[in-house]
Amino acid sequence: MRVIHVPGADERLEILSRLAASDCEGEPGVTAPIPAAKAGFLAESVIQVRRPDGPLTVLRTMQTSACERNCRYCAFRAGRDAAPRLTLTPDELARAFDRMHRAGVVRGLFLSSGIVGGGAQAMDPMLATAELLRRVYRYTGYIHLKIMPGAQPAQIERAVQLADRVSVNLEGADAARLAAIAPQKDFHGELLSAMQHVRRLVEARGSTIRAPSLVTQYVVGPAGESDRDLLTSSSRLYREVNLARAYYSGFNPVPDTPLDGAPPTPPTREHRLYQGDWLLRFYGFALAELPFEADGSLPVGVDPKLAWARRHLRDQPVDVNRADRARLLRVPGIGPRTAEAILRARRTGRLRDLRDLSALGAAAGRAAPYVLFDGRRPAFQMSMWDAEG
Template sequence: MVNERVLEKLEILSDAAKYDVSCASGQSKRANKDKGLGDSKGYGICHAFTEDGRCVSLLKILLTNHCIFDCAYCVSRKSNDVKRAAFTIEEVVDLTINFYRRNYIEGLFLSSGIFDSPDYTMERLVKIARKLRTEQNFNGYIHLKAIPGASEELMKEAGLYADRLSVNVEMPTEKSLKLLAPEKKHQDVLRPMTYLKTEIAGYKEEKSRNRKAPLFAPAGQSTQMVIGATPESDLDILGMSHHFYSQMNLKRVYYSGYVPISDDNRLPSLGTPVPIIRENRLYQADWLLRFYGFEFNELVGIDQPNLELDVDPKLSWALRNLDQFPVDINSADLEMIIRIPGIGVQSARKIVAARRFRRLQPEHLKTMGIAYNRARYFLAFSRPFSRQPDFTSNQLKQLILTAQKSKYTSAFSTQLSLF
């Protein structure tokens, strides 16, 4: 049984952890061994529930919300008047095992405020992961926060026990970091990222030669940027993400819309939270960078530094590049089909596979799971009458938005008729 004091800590430190969004499980495949507890499959983990009923996959907590830093955007900053708490190493281990045995969770996401020093904090995080792996024989998913400024020796040990490590860059630019967290430097984040990149590649190479070689952060590394606390454009943000993906081999960049928590005059006022749609558009753009072959400067640029909020980034790109459409679905290459609004990667592959056996027409595409009512404006089928009338970019945008609005209004009306 979990005692009341530990439950009180859990309430405080799980609530403080909600501001760190870089906690999705990744492509780790840590197999069960020696009849231990749990495993970590590529499909992720589940069975942890929040108070409002949302299902989450990991026990997501801070080791402590005490912190020696005073970052203006952070709820755990040292000058903030909040209730403080700290788990012991044994308490985190016991919570993880007890919650796992009850089928509440299958993994742990563990971050922390910095108390005493980066090395001291990182050492305690590593001890928790080591105890879970070596003493409890726990083979479930573990995501550890890599503390900037901690020694390479601790980073290396963390990678041997954790499935994923994340070093949060926090602000998109050095200028903003200096403004809101003057004690921190971007270089302190980039240094451990570079080290982990090298170690991950080295262990992966060793594993390819020796199947018995140890795992090292098999789900890679990730980071998080706070969005909207400072005036960076989406061009700045996606440019930084592009650097992380291309130069640091990161698996994910997470975007956390700033939640007003302070009347500090360096920050947006308490009454102006970041629109959730901006966060959503950044994630959509990020997906295009990682899986659709887009370059970040195709989505944003000097002439349009921010993503449009009323349409998704892929449709926005298509509307700005109507000269590349319509696309003949029966002859275009996979890379171009993927760029058609309403067609995803898997559907594009189905199209390429299916057209080897027949010349595709609209009725065939409708059975493949694409958003045909959107895609049809950008398609040609090698028949003159199947081509869509010429529209200007703005006319086509309004046509699609009107159809989308009508669709949701119709669905809402149908739902009302059921009552």
Template sequence: MDTLNRLQSLSCLTQLEAAEDLGSSQLSVKQQDALNVSHAMLPNGKRIHLLKTMLTSACERDCHYCGFRAGRDFRRATLKPDEMAQAFMAIHRAGVVDGMFLSSGMTGGGVKTQDHLLATAEILRRKHAFRGYLHLKLMPGVQKAQVEQAMKFADRVSLNLEGPNTLRLERLAPHKAFMEELLQPLKWMEEIRRTQNPRLGWNGRWPSMSTQFVVGAVGESDLELMSTTEYLHQKLRLGRAYFMAFNPLKGTPFENLPPASPRRELHLYQASFLIRDYGFSIEELPFSPDGSLPEKVDPKTAWAEENLHESPVEINKAAPQELVRIPGIGPKGAQAILKARKMGGISTVEALRKIGVDPTRPARFILLNGRQPDFQLALW
């Protein structure tokens, strides 16, 4: 295969990776000339076309869920670092893509594979003077010096934990070590961000960090996933946790398992945002006795039905951290409410609409000057 054909082949294999995609992994991906180009939103809110690809689809690991695991029968492809950099720059200059998410199958160990990823990033940044967005994967077993080097080239660095703990990872990927190979590099990354000058990072700042979990393949509970996610957000300043609803693939040990629910994936994302952005703790999330989030209602609404139904929040007096806990009101809505209060307050659902807050969801859980709005009014 020529370089472009190999790039196309490698790009199509990254569908299982969530990387700044708009929405969850269930949403559509834009295909341009058979390249996996996703509509992506960066951590700063900017939208770009992001090429998702990998250096090689060969892999020595045999993760039970993975489409390019060792021993699976399909045609492999590989690009050398200079080939990948040159091919990417060609489609970047053609206006097809703005940035790149770069991963790899693992051959010759994590350290050697990481060297190839770092070489690609260095060629892009130094030889081709590429200043656009670069998301670089860390390989299991990466060395601390390699983590630091990746942080000097990339806007985001990630390493997939896959499972929420050692027990679940052993069933997903029996030859990966949860603490030593996966969690430790994320700890190193936070240590570097905490102790070293951010001017050493790309564009004078350290990159954000993300990880991904496989959901629904090995019996892990939502509580397990959220407990690990809370730790990562609070202790390691994780920028984003991604959740991939398991889908069985032929030629893998998990090919006969049922697929996981996309709704479960969505609710895990919503719960992770409650922890990251809304001040919720793991103890406040509405888990059932078996550790599951509600299936038919989003976690925030489930929490509100239990905690706000009998004690609705007074919109004209509530603190910002109370406002964002009301279903249908996020950080922007809370700020709009605070601004309106300075102008005389909010007395009707129509006033909420005028400031950009749809009253449909919050109506059951709020008071307007001591009175609860008519639920039906919020539907029109």
């Protein structure tokens, strides 16, 4: 007789949380530094995510690792024998999370799931878990809920009421790219429409009621999209559904999946995409201004802002004593905070040289080739300063 070990709730939570680290759809974060005394069995599953008010330790886990869909990149795709298939009930998960929260190990929850019985059925236990935490355990902290493809409008509405953040992961830059890597997901019918619904719900809540931020994630690389394709999609979402941010998750092949032999995406590409994304969100760049190569990729060897400056500011440097905020932000080494500091400093005096610029927070070496001080170029050594870094 074969004895089958049925893991208890703690063991399932441990395994599911470890598996969630390899979930392509998870919230990115670094492993949190948990004090040894508090680490317990879930140390590797607690991540640190960046929030506006500082880093937050978050339990990243899944309601179930069972899935009926066949996304070609995913460790949990249907029929992949290597993936353990485990499930936690809402009661088990809420109780375990409450214990960890009371012990001071975590201050937030990110909950994802596989899909069994359709997206709506997968969403029910996730909502029930969040509901238990809010109503029974009186938990008021951070909850990030993934909205499952196929979730019903009423479920999306409940997620918006319960969560601080919701994610609808597009995975691909457009419908064709998504179909290449996740043939059973419907770009317009399941994903974009869910995002639009979130936007309507958030707007209806107005500014007085807490509303969650909306984020998305792309699997970068295996669909053959360009950086321009991805940033075109993101810039549209920032405009049209008030997306808070996009995550660019570099593809890593998972054994025993259809993309097993495909090359991993170099980390530099992921990094350049985030830099391009920041230029769109915080530096006032339009998509058409980003320095894409002819094939739609961002330059690999240099950050996109520096690449833009080399093309546009060498002959037209920015006078730091006269330029407005938007123009200051075009200078490599000057970010939003430094631009504000420069504008403040100009109310009471003039900036005379690179030392003054540096004292206000600028990376003066990077800025040097692209600035003027009351019409004068600063003295600098081009070879030392016109390098990335």
